[in-house]
Amino acid sequence: MSDPLLVVDQLTMHFPVRKGLLRRVVGAVRAVDNVSFSIARGQTLGLVGESGCGKTTVGRSILRLLPPTAGSVHFDGLDVLAQSPRALRAMRRRMQIVFQDPYGSLNPRLSVRSILEEGLIVHRMGDAAERLHRMTTALDRTGMQAGCLDRYPHEFSGGQRQRIAIARALVLEPDFLVLDEPISALDVSIQAQVVNLLVTLREDLGLTYLFISHDLSVIEYVSDHVAVMYLGRIVEQSPAERLYAEPLHPYTLALFSAVPSIDPARRRGRIVLPGDVPSPSRPPSGCRFHPRCPLAETICRDIDPPGVTVDGHLVHCHVAARELDRAGGNASSAALRMAELVAKTLDKSASEDSLASPSH
Amino acid sequence: MPLLEIKNLVTAFHTPAGRVPAVDGVSLSINRGTTLGLVGESGCGKSVTALSILRLVSAPGVIESGEILLENGGSTQNLVTLGERELCRVRGGRIGMIFQEPMTSLNPVFTLGDQIAEAVHLHEKVSRAEARLRSLEMLKLVRMADPEQRLHEYPHQLSGGMRQRVMIAMALVCRPDLVIADEPTTALDVTIQAQILDLLSAVRKRLSTAILLITHDLGVVAETCDEVAVMYAGKIVERAPTAELFSRPLHPYTIGLIAARPTPGASRSVPLRTIPGMVPLPNNFPSGCRFHPRCAYAQFPRCQTEPAELREVTPGHFVRCHFAGELDVPQNH
Numbered sequence A: 001m002s003d004p005l006l007v008v009d010q011l012t013m014h015f016p017v018r019k020g021l022l023r024r025v026v027g028a029v030r031a032v033d034n035v036s037f038s039i040a041r042g043q044t045l046g047l048v049g050e051s052g053c054g055k056t057t058v059g060r061s062i063l064r065l066l067p068p069t070a071g072s073v074h075f076d077g078l079d080v081l082a083q084s085p086r087a088l089r090a091m092r093r094r095m096q097i098v099f100q101d102p103y104g105s106l107n108p109r110l111s112v113r114s115i116l117e118e119g120l121i122v123h124r125m126g127d128a129a130e131r132l133h134r135m136t137t138a139l140d141r142t143g144m145q146a147g148c149l150d151r152y153p154h155e156f157s158g159g160q161r162q163r164i165a166i167a168r169a170l171v172l173e174p175d176f177l178v179l180d181e182p183i184s185a186l187d188v189s190i191q192a193q194v195v196n197l198l199v200t201l202r203e204d205l206g207l208t209y210l211f212i213s214h215d216l217s218v219i220e221y222v223s224d225h226v227a228v229m230y231l232g233r234i235v236e237q238s239p240a241e242r243l244y245a246e247p248l249h250p251y252t253l254a255l256f257s258a259v260p261s262i263d264p265a266r267r268r269g270r271i272v273l274p275g276d277v278p279s280p281s282r283p284p285s286g287c288r289f290h291p292r293c294p295l296a297e298t299i300c301r302d303i304d305p306p307g308v309t310v311d312g313h314l315v316h317c318h319v320a321a322r323e324l325d326r327a328g329g330n331a332s333s334a335a336l337r338m339a340e341l342v343a344k345t346l347d348k349s350a351s352e353d354s355l356a357s358p359s360h
Numbered sequence B: 001m002p003l004l005e006i007k008n009l010v011t012a013f014h015t016p017a018g019r020v021p022a023v024d025g026v027s028l029s030i031n032r033g034t035t036l037g038l039v040g041e042s043g044c045g046k047s048v049t050a051l052s053i054l055r056l057v058s059a060p061g062v063i064e065s066g067e068i069l070l071e072n073g074g075s076t077q078n079l080v081t082l083g084e085r086e087l088c089r090v091r092g093g094r095i096g097m098i099f100q101e102p103m104t105s106l107n108p109v110f111t112l113g114d115q116i117a118e119a120v121h122l123h124e125k126v127s128r129a130e131a132r133l134r135s136l137e138m139l140k141l142v143r144m145a146d147p148e149q150r151l152h153e154y155p156h157q158l159s160g161g162m163r164q165r166v167m168i169a170m171a172l173v174c175r176p177d178l179v180i181a182d183e184p185t186t187a188l189d190v191t192i193q194a195q196i197l198d199l200l201s202a203v204r205k206r207l208s209t210a211i212l213l214i215t216h217d218l219g220v221v222a223e224t225c226d227e228v229a230v231m232y233a234g235k236i237v238e239r240a241p242t243a244e245l246f247s248r249p250l251h252p253y254t255i256g257l258i259a260a261r262p263t264p265g266a267s268r269s270v271p272l273r274t275i276p277g278m279v280p281l282p283n284n285f286p287s288g289c290r291f292h293p294r295c296a297y298a299q300f301p302r303c304q305t306e307p308a309e310l311r312e313v314t315p316g317h318f319v320r321c322h323f324a325g326e327l328d329v330p331q332n333h
Helices: A056-062 A087-094 A112-122 A128-141 A144-148 A158-170 A188-205 A216-222 A240-246 A249-256 A298-302 A318-326 A333-354 B046-053 B084-090 B112-123 B128-141 B160-172 B190-207 B218-224 B243-245 B252-260
Strands: A004-019 A023-039 A044-048 A068-077 A095-098 A176-180 A208-211 A225-230 A233-239 A309-311 A313-315 B005-016 B018-030 B035-039 B061-072 B075-078 B097-098 B180-184 B211-214 B227-232 B235-241 B310-314 B317-320
Touching: A004 A056, A004 A208, A004 A225, A023 A044, A023 A056, A023 A233, A023 B243, A044 A056, A056 A176, A056 A208, A068 A333, A087 A095, A095 A158, A095 A240, A095 B190, A095 B317, A112 A128, A112 A144, A112 A158, A128 A158, A128 A188, A128 A240, A128 B046, A158 A318, A158 B075, A176 B227, A188 A208, A188 A216, A188 B252, A208 A216, A208 B211, A216 A240, A225 A240, A225 A249, A233 A240, A233 A249, A249 A333, A249 B190, A298 A318, A309 A318, A313 A318, B005 B046, B018 B035, B018 B046, B018 B061, B018 B235, B035 B046, B035 B218, B046 B061, B046 B211, B097 B160, B112 B128, B112 B160, B128 B160, B160 B180, B160 B190, B190 B211, B211 B218, B227 B243, B227 B252, B235 B243, B235 B252, B235 B310
Parallel strands: A044 A208, A044 A225, A095 A176, A176 A208, B035 B211, B035 B227, B097 B180, B180 B211
Antiparallel strands: A004 A023, A004 A068, A225 A233, A233 A313, A309 A313, B005 B018, B005 B061, B061 B075, B227 B235, B235 B317, B310 B317
């Protein structure tokens, strides 16, 4: 990737677990562990994973809303973590965030005008007339009318509130947006409207996105690159089309197969993973996915799989690495082989799978 | 005879701001051992429909009219007029319920064993040992790991997926004929959702329980249901067997919902098809056909003034649209 706007290197975020009267640190929740990626200017990186995998924490530590434990974040060549408070404020004008819940992220006691103007005042952008112009432009871009400036959040529906939240990010004319599950709280018929809006804004304003979601279909639609997270780690990362056409990691395969589809042709071979996502305070040894992985071997329990990259397609998996090696670095045939291997274990478990039978 | 038949159900909330008809003339029927999906967005009345079946709608909500007929050994009981005492026998007995939030639907101060056994004691005269045995069997049926140990554990010791399994075990322990599952997987992650859906369909096959599955997720419906009813603004707008509905949706709302999801491999240069406008709130449903303000095919003034009736457009496929079957709609399958 040429000219990255954001470079995240070995980002780690551990939350201390305290216990007892003296609040002694007895352990750590390893929410994010050694996460690295970069996003080129004008591109979108989709970050997918299930709840508790650390995707939201990644978004927040990039903006230094949560100070990371280790690692570095460079934005447009500048070290975000090393900035003085004053410099950080200037930088934050250029990096904005849109939160998941438009019911919680807008202050109910402030009018839309106050919500939008706050950032402009903090950053000393323009006089009153100039600010009004910026606000009406931002609202217009998000499909809202200037008339809503003097109304309050409760007067709007979820979709409209999310548009206001996006307008709040846009008034500052940022270069980069962290979109943290921006459509998950919205109704299905409204989601498409907001997705289209975000795509249009990106094209019109040349924005760069980190798009965090658990919705695989939406991530595929909006992203240039996709990173899949599991238990604080990125397990697979690649250009979007490649990841969706040739997933290599067994977790990615399972995740794709678990999405209920209205298309009967895509419904065969569901991989139902056993068990729950383990707690990030006590991650499993070796590969963190091994207790639920259909292909786990002895090595997976003991050794954390290093990343293997083939043509920009990164995967952390011992089995996938071996298959890539066998296929002479041909990701397509390795992906085919991984799917076969998983399918084989499925057939086996399907024949064994019978419900525990109650006696009456 | 269908297991459950709802006829013209009207449930309204009498608020200081006026009467809010959340469910406005809903008719549905479910046969034994089948799964009916009830799909719709927030505020369409799908959950109120479910709560009305067990008369769990709380004040200021009132079931104003309609019948809810539960088949009962050749005759039928009307749940709307049934006495409170008999109704308690139906609740958790013949009809089980699974709620959306597994985090809040379990009592935090009782063990799982106690909570499941309570349902048994309420409906059957059994000894404690027998009730415990039944609870254990149910935990095995829902594939809990270490079921014996789980009986003595509390809800906070379980993950969301595990709690939902316990909810399912509780709903099934009295062998109900019908289970109402209100968004049973919405609060769960997609890999856990796959486990639960898998479990529900296996349990249904085994116990031949009918399921009313309420959800906003068309994918979930497509994968689990025999028949689908789509709700919009308090009314059923389309009803058809699942395969028929997804291959040939006829109501503009259903068509829009299906098209609004990105399809695999779709190019970003083609915008997603959207349904314009907002989901209407029950206190302000539009006149005429309630979908007309958002409908791309609306014809004026007919759609604005004349309410559309649910009619059978092709055998078994009911649509509430003046122009159903005549629209020239792009099909995406």
